[in-house]
Amino acid sequence: MKLPFQDLILVYHLVSDEDVKHVKHLFPYRSVKHFENDLDFLSKHFEFIDWETFIKEKTEKTTRKKPTVLLTFDDGYSEFYDVISPILKRKGIYAMNFINPKFIDNQELMWRNKASLIVSEITENKSIENKLSKYPNFNNDLKSNVSSILKINYKNQNHLDKIAEYLEINISDYLQKNQVYLTTVQLQKLKNDGFGISSHGWDHPFYNQLGLENQLENTQKSLDYMKENAFLNDSFAFPFTDHLVTNRFFETIFNQNPDLKFTFGAAGIKLDSNSKNLQRIPVEIRNYTAEEILKNEISYYQLLKKFNKNKIIRS
Template sequence: MSFKTKFFRIANPITKNFSFEKFFGSLPFDNLILVYHLVSDEDVKHVKHLFPYRSVRQFEKDLDFLSKHFEFVNWEDYLNQKKTSKPKLLLTFDDGYSEFYNIISPILLRKGIFAINFINPKFIDNKELMWRNKASLLVSEINENNNYKNKISNFSGLGDNLETNISSILKINYENRNQLNEIADFLNIDFNDYLKTNPVYLTTEQLIKLKKDGFGIASHGWDHPLYNQLSLEQQIDNTQKSLDYMMDNQFLNDSFAFPFTDHLLTEQFFDLIFKQNSDLKFTFGAAGLKLDSYSKNIQRIPIETKNYSAEEILKNEIIYYQVLKMLGKNTIKRS
């Protein structure tokens, strides 16, 4: 458990007893960027073991709270630093899940709120299931099927303890992602069949419609790698391939959001990717309220943290930032 997670667990029972106005004056920036993944009232097998997603009711409650205290802006207004009477807020989503088209965009259009969806081009049109989604789906299927529970113990490298086996599956990393295919084959689980009956990602047609409706479509890496497990050359290639897709399809090629985290990314990477892409304005991490020594890399606030509401998360982020500032650790320093 990270220090930040421990801090939130201790702080939240205290901060939830005070109104947001008590914290608002300590907000360190007048521009905030939030990041969600999906919203659903359903049991989403390919996501449920990865992060806690919002229900429709919870999402609308978040938006109503945020609208009271912030002014939602679109990408152009964010770039131009539009003057607003309240702090500006840019809403973003990651991974290009189909729920953005079916559930989220109708809500945002009704409320007049813009958002950018950072997508992985490799998975658009449901050509393949992303490796982390494969892990979650495998765990869901094993938990729901006694035959799978018994059979998985015979897979090479796993044992008789179901909880340990599930943990091992969820820990499989990008480099070893083919192990997920091997486990699926061993259990006779077909990821392609799942995609045919459960469209996980947005389609090209939906992306075009979302663009016409005013939403932004931008890059999240080609196939959702963990960047600090890649070589510098691999980092650049994965990023460039996804930015080229944006250019070829006339989506946004002036922004990029790192999948997972930008932890341990060096100045050399940023220098190279900005040099190669003259239209690129900003890249985005997801470390919460923090400064970054590389000025063009901006940190977003993850909202799907345990079951905290947007209000609770922002209160805790504000307090956490002030603590880090006192310790001189409120800035991510790149080597």
């Protein structure tokens, strides 16, 4: 497997053998067996490194005989503590956690998780499905109603609360009965175990739906939380995507935060016109192994390179 870069950055969200209602309609996630298979494959071909080593090798531009992998997880789901960290500790693998402070300690359910939970309740309960058909602008077509719910965006997220209230889906009760996100105590324990805790924005917005001022505010608020809690404030991973984020954002956020080393998107194997913004490879693609995903990413990068399309150019 010939790589275009010396190092790769992979991103997961959660690993579970359970039916996770607040996630299952958003993206596929790995089973424990599938995740361990990924790690076993990666261990044969790559060297897992920690954040400190990653920074050192990036800034000093060192090379190794064996390519490296930085493992990252987004959104701060509780499964990292209960399921993932025991596997990683057993295998001696480091990982970064990019979290949204607003949701830590189960204070609130992130808007996309609300959408998945609502859809789960609708599709599993005929009486709720029938009630939804009478909601304004909805009809008897379950598929179109589900699609409409999942399309509700960050700016209109209050519609999800209205739908949940109408359908008598108690989100507060769900949070009390289900630990969706990591707790402050768990974050400290993970930090003490050597795992990285860093910023993923305050409340997981689509950055291309925010103006520059709100982009900066959302980011800074999350970086301040990291500093206040002695977590990592030298990194930031965009929630969803960094698509259409301009150079002005990067210039400002790096100037405001001298400790900030790198930011991260999730566009796969690509270069970026901003050298401090690095792209990660999403690994949660249904029915694809890590090996298949990496081979596809490499092939796609090589194709883009032929047409000079392998670099994200920012305005």
